[in-house]
Amino acid sequence: MARHAHAQEDKLARRNVILGAARRLFAAGDGELPSVADIAAEAQLAKGTLYLYFKTREEIFCELSVEMWLDLLGKVDAAFRGARGTRAAKIEAHLDQMARHLGDQPEILRLDALGYSLRQNVEPARRYEQNHRFVMRLTEVGATVDRVLRLPQGRGVRVLMRSYALIRGLWQTAPQQTDAALQADPDLSAIFPDFTVELHESLTEYWRGAVAPARARANTAPR
Amino acid sequence: MARHAHAQEDKLARRNVILGAARRLFAAGDGELPSVADIAAEAQLAKGTLYLYFKTREEIFCELSVEMWLDLLGKVDAAFRGARGTRAAKIEAHLDQMARHLGDQPEILRLDALGYSLRQNVEPARRYEQNHRFVMRLTEVGATVDRVLRLPQGRGVRVLMRSYALIRGLWQTAPQQTDAALQADPDLSAIFPDFTVELHESLTEYWRGAVAPARARANTAPR
Amino acid sequence: MARHAHAQEDKLARRNVILGAARRLFAAGDGELPSVADIAAEAQLAKGTLYLYFKTREEIFCELSVEMWLDLLGKVDAAFRGARGTRAAKIEAHLDQMARHLGDQPEILRLDALGYSLRQNVEPARRYEQNHRFVMRLTEVGATVDRVLRLPQGRGVRVLMRSYALIRGLWQTAPQQTDAALQADPDLSAIFPDFTVELHESLTEYWRGAVAPARARANTAPR
Amino acid sequence: MARHAHAQEDKLARRNVILGAARRLFAAGDGELPSVADIAAEAQLAKGTLYLYFKTREEIFCELSVEMWLDLLGKVDAAFRGARGTRAAKIEAHLDQMARHLGDQPEILRLDALGYSLRQNVEPARRYEQNHRFVMRLTEVGATVDRVLRLPQGRGVRVLMRSYALIRGLWQTAPQQTDAALQADPDLSAIFPDFTVELHESLTEYWRGAVAPARARANTAPR
DNA sequence: TATGAATGAGTTTTCATTCAT
DNA sequence: AATGAATGAAAACTCATTCAT
Numbered sequence: 017m018a019r020h021a022h023a024q025e026d027k028l029a030r031r032n033v034i035l036g037a038a039r040r041l042f043a044a045g046d047g048e049l050p051s052v053a054d055i056a057a058e059a060q061l062a063k064g065t066l067y068l069y070f071k072t073r074e075e076i077f078c079e080l081s082v083e084m085w086l087d088l089l090g091k092v093d094a095a096f097r098g099a100r101g102t103r104a105a106k107i108e109a110h111l112d113q114m115a116r117h118l119g120d121q122p123e124i125l126r127l128d129a130l131g132y133s134l135r136q137n138v139e140p141a142r143r144y145e146q147n148h149r150f151v152m153r154l155t156e157v158g159a160t161v162d163r164v165l166r167l168p169q170g171r172g173v174r175v176l177m178r179s180y181a182l183i184r185g186l187w188q189t190a191p192q193q194t195d196a197a198l199q200a201d202p203d204l205s206a207i208f209p210d211f212t213v214e215l216h217e218s219l220t221e222y223w224r225g226a227v228a229p230a231r232a233r234a235n236t237a238p239r
Numbered sequence: 240m241a242r243h244a245h246a247q248e249d250k251l252a253r254r255n256v257i258l259g260a261a262r263r264l265f266a267a268g269d270g271e272l273p274s275v276a277d278i279a280a281e282a283q284l285a286k287g288t289l290y291l292y293f294k295t296r297e298e299i300f301c302e303l304s305v306e307m308w309l310d311l312l313g314k315v316d317a318a319f320r321g322a323r324g325t326r327a328a329k330i331e332a333h334l335d336q337m338a339r340h341l342g343d344q345p346e347i348l349r350l351d352a353l354g355y356s357l358r359q360n361v362e363p364a365r366r367y368e369q370n371h372r373f374v375m376r377l378t379e380v381g382a383t384v385d386r387v388l389r390l391p392q393g394r395g396v397r398v399l400m401r402s403y404a405l406i407r408g409l410w411q412t413a414p415q416q417t418d419a420a421l422q423a424d425p426d427l428s429a430i431f432p433d434f435t436v437e438l439h440e441s442l443t444e445y446w447r448g449a450v451a452p453a454r455a456r457a458n459t460a461p462r
Numbered sequence: 463m464a465r466h467a468h469a470q471e472d473k474l475a476r477r478n479v480i481l482g483a484a485r486r487l488f489a490a491g492d493g494e495l496p497s498v499a500d501i502a503a504e505a506q507l508a509k510g511t512l513y514l515y516f517k518t519r520e521e522i523f524c525e526l527s528v529e530m531w532l533d534l535l536g537k538v539d540a541a542f543r544g545a546r547g548t549r550a551a552k553i554e555a556h557l558d559q560m561a562r563h564l565g566d567q568p569e570i571l572r573l574d575a576l577g578y579s580l581r582q583n584v585e586p587a588r589r590y591e592q593n594h595r596f597v598m599r600l601t602e603v604g605a606t607v608d609r610v611l612r613l614p615q616g617r618g619v620r621v622l623m624r625s626y627a628l629i630r631g632l633w634q635t636a637p638q639q640t641d642a643a644l645q646a647d648p649d650l651s652a653i654f655p656d657f658t659v660e661l662h663e664s665l666t667e668y669w670r671g672a673v674a675p676a677r678a679r680a681n682t683a684p685r
Numbered sequence: 686m687a688r689h690a691h692a693q694e695d696k697l698a699r700r701n702v703i704l705g706a707a708r709r710l711f712a713a714g715d716g717e718l719p720s721v722a723d724i725a726a727e728a729q730l731a732k733g734t735l736y737l738y739f740k741t742r743e744e745i746f747c748e749l750s751v752e753m754w755l756d757l758l759g760k761v762d763a764a765f766r767g768a769r770g771t772r773a774a775k776i777e778a779h780l781d782q783m784a785r786h787l788g789d790q791p792e793i794l795r796l797d798a799l800g801y802s803l804r805q806n807v808e809p810a811r812r813y814e815q816n817h818r819f820v821m822r823l824t825e826v827g828a829t830v831d832r833v834l835r836l837p838q839g840r841g842v843r844v845l846m847r848s849y850a851l852i853r854g855l856w857q858t859a860p861q862q863t864d865a866a867l868q869a870d871p872d873l874s875a876i877f878p879d880f881t882v883e884l885h886e887s888l889t890e891y892w893r894g895a896v897a898p899a900r901a902r903a904n905t906a907p908r
Numbered sequence: 909t910a911t912g913a914a915t916g917a918g919t920t921t922t923c924a925t926t927c928a929t
Numbered sequence: 930a931a932t933g934a935a936t937g938a939a940a941a942c943t944c945a946t947t948c949a950t
Contacts, residue, residue, distance in 0.1 A: 151426050210388045225446065225449065243909045275945060287909095295945080511933095578857075595874060624887045654846060664847045667894040742941070
C-alpha cells in the first residue's frame with residue numbers, strides 16, 4: 017500500500033488494516049479493549065492516523081463487532097441455503113454451522129459482552145448506521161429462512177433475532193475462562209456444563225418451540 | 240441507627256443503607272456505575288466507611304445484582320407455587336409475574352448489562368460466593384418447577400437458567416431508551432417492537448420448545 | 463486567482479487571502495487562535511498550502527497583528543496631519559480618530575492580548591523583522607507628531623509608544639465581554655465604567671502630562 | 686504540618702505550600718505555566734492533592750497573580766502613608782518603591798502577561814471573587830492616595846488603576862529577555878532603552894497629567 | 909468504627925506540522 | 930505549487946482506594 021492512502025480503495029484497505037489489528041489484539045487479550053497505542057503499533061501506523069479513520073476507539077470496536085456478526089449471518093445464510101432434508105435437519109445443520117463459527121471465533125461474543133461500555137462514546141448517528149446494517153442483513157437472512165423452512169413471511173427474522181439474544185445471554189451466563197473458581201464449582205457445572213453444549217441444546221429447544229415441525233403442518237394441511 | 244455500628248445487626252443495617260443508596264443512584268442514573276463519592280453522599284456516610292463494608296465499588300454492585308436476581312427468583316417460585324390449571328397456564332402465569340417484576344425494576348437488567356465490567360475488580364472468592372448463592376437458589380426454584388410442572392428432576396433448573404440467559408440477551412438486543420435514533424428506526428421496530436412484548440413471546444416460544452405441553456404426555460399416559 | 467500562484471503578485475494575493483481568513487475567524491471567535499484547519503477551510507486552501515506562505519500558525523497572527531497596528535498608525539498619522547487648532551485640539555482629534563478605529567476593529571486589541579503566547583513559536587528573525595517594521599513606522603509617525611505639535615525631536619515616538627502601552631494595558635484591565643460576572647460588579651464598574659471612556663480619559667491624562675499645553679510653553683518662550 | 690490537614694489552619698498552610706511551589710517554578714521558568722506534575726513535586730504533594738485545593742491549574746496561578754498584586758498594593762499603600770514633602774515628592778517616593786518591588790519580583794508582570802490564557806479555565810465565580818478582592822483593596826489604597834495627596838475623593842483609585850494598566854502595557858511592549866534579537870535592535874533601543882527607566886518616566890508623565898502639582902491648587906486656594 | 913484528606917496510576921485525543929503524491 | 934494523509938508529542942484531571950486522625 018502506498019505510504020499515503022489518497023485513493024478511495026487505499027483508504028478502505030487502511031481501514032481494514034486497523035480493524036484487523038484491533039481484532040487480533042482483542043482476541044489475544046484479556047477481555048478489555050486494547051489501548052489505541054497498542055492498536056496503532058500493531059497496525060504499524062501512528063496513533064493519529066487511526067483517528068482519521070475512526071472517531072473514537074470505541075467506534076473501531078463497534079464496527080468490528082458489526083462486521084463479525086455480519087460474517088456470522090453470512091454463514092447462517094449459506095447454511096440454510098445449502099441445507100437438505102427435513103425442516104429439523106435444516107435447523108440442525110445451521111446450528112452446527114453457527115456453533116462451529118462461534119467456536120472458532122469466540123471474540124465475537126467476548127466483544128459483544130462488553131455491551132454497554134462498547135456503545136458508549138460512539139456517536140448516535142454512527143451507532144444507528146451500524147445497527148441498521150445489521151438489521152438489514154438480518155432481514156435478508158430471515159427471508160432465506162422463511163423460504164427454506166417454508167415459514168410465514170417475516171417469521172425467520174424474528175426467530176433469528178431471538179436466537180442471537182439467546183446466544184448473547186448464554187455466553188454471559190457461562191462461567192468465563194478467567195473464572196477458575198466458578199468453573200470449578202460443581203453446583204454450577206451440574207447445570208451449565210459447557211458453553212457449546214449449552215448453546216446447542218438451548219437453541220434446539222428454542223427453535224423447536226418457535227418453529228413447529230413441518231409434519232405437524234402437513235397434518236393440518238392435507239391433500 | 241447508632242453512629243457507630245458495633246452490633247452485628249447494626250452492621251447489617253448499615254450495609255443495606257449502602258446497597259439502597261447504590262441502587263437508587265443506579266436506577267436514577269444513565270447506566271454508568273455511580274461514583275463512590277456519590278454513593279457515600281446518598282448514604283450519608285463518609286467514603287471511607289463504605290470500604291468497611293465492601294472491598295471495592297464493584298463488589299457493591301455485584302452484591303446488588305445478586306440480591307435483585309434473588310428477589311426475582313422469589314417471585315418466580317411463588318408464581319409457580321400459586322399457579323393453577325394446565326401446564327401451559329402455569330407457565331403463562333409465571334411469565335406474567337416475571338414480566339411485571341422486570342417492568343417495575345428494570346435496573347436489574349440495566350445493571351446486568353454492564354456484565355463484564357461489573358465482574359472486574361471483585362475478588363474471585365467473592366464472585367464465587369455470590370454466584371453460588373444464585374445457583375443454589377436457582378436449583379431450589381428449579382425443583383419447584385419440576386414438581387409443579389411434573390418435569391423430570393433437574394429439568395426445571397436448566398430451563399430457568401436458559402430463560403434468564405434469553406432475558407439477559409433480549410434486553411441487550413433491545414434498543415435502549417438512550418438510543419433515540421435506534422428506537423425511531425422503522426426497520427428495527429418492525430422486528431423488535433417492544434421489550435416487554437418481545438420478552439413474553441420469546442419466553443413463550445422457548446418454554447414451548449423446552450417443555451412439551453402436558454396433554455401430549457397425557458395422551459401417552461392413559462388412564 | 464490562478465490555481466497555482468507562480469507570479470510574485472499572485473503569491474502576495476494568496477498570502478492576503480490567508481491573512482484575511484485568519485482575521486475573520488479570529489474576529490468572529492472567542493479569543494483563541496483559530497486552528498490551522500479552520501483557517502485553511504475559510505481561505506479555501508489546503509492546510510499544507512498555508513505552510514508555503516507562513517512557517518507557523520503564530521506567524522500568521524503576528525503578521526496580522528503588525529499589519530493591524532500599522533493600519534492604526536496610518537490613521538494616527540493622518541489625524542495629526544489633518545489636525546487644526548491648538549495643540550490640545552490636535553491631540554484630542556487624534557484620540558478621537560484612534561478611539562473610533564479601535565472601536566471598529568477591536569480584534570487588534572483582542573489579538574494583542576494574547577501577547578506572550580502569540581510570540582511563542584515565531585522564529586526570532588521573523589519577530590525581529592515584524593517588530594522592526596512597526597518601530598520604523600512608529601518613528602515616522604513620531605516625527606509627524608513632533609512636527610505638528612512642535613515637540614523636541616524624538617519626543618513624539620516615545621509618547622506614542624507609551625500611549626500604545628497604556629491602550630494595551632487598559633484593554634487587558636477592562637472586564638471582557640465574556641466575563642458577565644465581572645461586568646456586573648458594581649464595585650468594578652464604579653472605577654472602570656467603559657473601555658472607550660476609560661481609554662479617552664486615560665490618554666488625555668497621559669498626553670497632558672507628557673506634552674505640556676503649548677500656550678504654557680508659549681508663555682515661557684516669548685517672542 | 687500533619688500528614689493530613691484536617692484543621693482549617695493546616696489546610697490554609699497547605700494551600701500556601703502549593704502557591705509557593707507554583708511561584709518558585711514560574712519565577713525560575715521560561716514564561717510558560719509549570720505543569721501540575723512539576724508543581725506537585727516541588728510542593729512534595731501528590732498531583733491529586735493539588736486538586737483538593739484548586740479546581741484547575743490556572744486557578745492556582747490566578748490566585749497567585751492576585752496575591753502578588755495585593756502585595757504590591759500593600760507596598761504602595763505604605764509608601765504613600767510614609768511619604769513626606771511635596772505632592773510630587775510623595776508620588777516620586779511611591780514610584781520608587783513600586784519600581785523596586787517590580788524589579789525584585791518581575792514574575793508579577795511575567796505572570797500578568799499570560800493574561801487571557803491565564804483566565805481561561807477558571808470558573809467565572811472564582812474569577813469574579815479574585816478580581817473583586819483586588820478591586821476592593823485598590824479602592825482602599827486609592828482612599829489613602831486621596832488623603833495623602835489631598836485629591837478629590839475617588840480620584841486615587843482611578844489613577845492607580847490606570848497606572849497599573851500602563852505598567853502592564855509597558856512590560857508587554859518591552860523587548861523580553863528571551864528576545865535577544867529585539868534587544869539588540871538599535872532602532873528599538875533608541876526609543877525603549879530599558880524597562881525600569883521607561884516605567885519610571887512613563888508613570889511620572891502620567892501622574893503629572895493626572896494629578897496637577899499642588900501649587901497650582903495653592904494658587905487657586907486663596908491665602 | 910468513622911472520617912475525609914491524600915494518593916497516583918492511567919490514557920484518549922487533538923492538532924500543528926511534515927511530507928508523499 | 931498544491932494537496933491532504935500521516936505523524937506523534939504532550940499533559941491535565943479523575944476517582945477508586947488507602948490511611949492518618
